Amino acid sequence: MGEIRASEVVSAACDALVAGLDTPGLRTLAACTRAEADYDVHDLLPTALAELGLSFYPVASKVGQEAAARALARHMLAGELTPREFTLRIHQRYGHELPLTERLAELDDEYDILEYGDRTMDQVDAEVAAEARRLATRPTVPAHLTDTPS
Incomplete structure (x- = not known):
């Protein structure tokens, strides 16, 4: 990743x-x-x-991007990244283009406008943590099922 x-x-x-x-x-x-x-x-x-019986996902593929996002979510949940660092990395990597991480990109935007809104950092952090848990527990779909041209 x-x-x-x-x-x-x-x-x-x-x-x-x-x-x-x-x-x-x-x-x-x-x-x-x-x-x-x-x-x-x-x-x-x-x-x-x-x-070794492990999957390799090319970084540029959709399945590779999703696998990287899930791995970053696990890093955040393990305390290796703050919620803010996690959303920033996701947003920088994928913008608003990867459907799986769209909400995280939106939450990164929310961090930028906290002082102007009615939400607190703790509230946004909690929502980021919930999204990270959702990503971390999402089943991985084999590459041949997701990157096959229609």
Whole structure:
């Protein structure tokens, strides 16, 4: 979702090998040097994830954007982001264009006008938290069902 560097993906692959996961693609990914990581991770990651039975969602796809939004929601719920930081990131990434996150973009706008309205920061924070819970618990739809041309 664009939140970590390619070298961190390589480190995670190494950690997975140490933890006992072992596939050819994971070994290839873990073998990347820091210099190679920026160039090779994007090509190697889908294979490594598939071998582990995990889904890879291209970042630019609708399903990838939705998966990234759900991941950010989980980060907020874990206390790694404030509600305001969460809505700002969602709004910056997707504007008002991604239906799944439209309400969050609207709530980001509400933060900007709090001093002129009748809502408080706590009220907007509570609504953001409710939206984050909705996103975090939303089932993931397989890519082949959502990105298929009609």
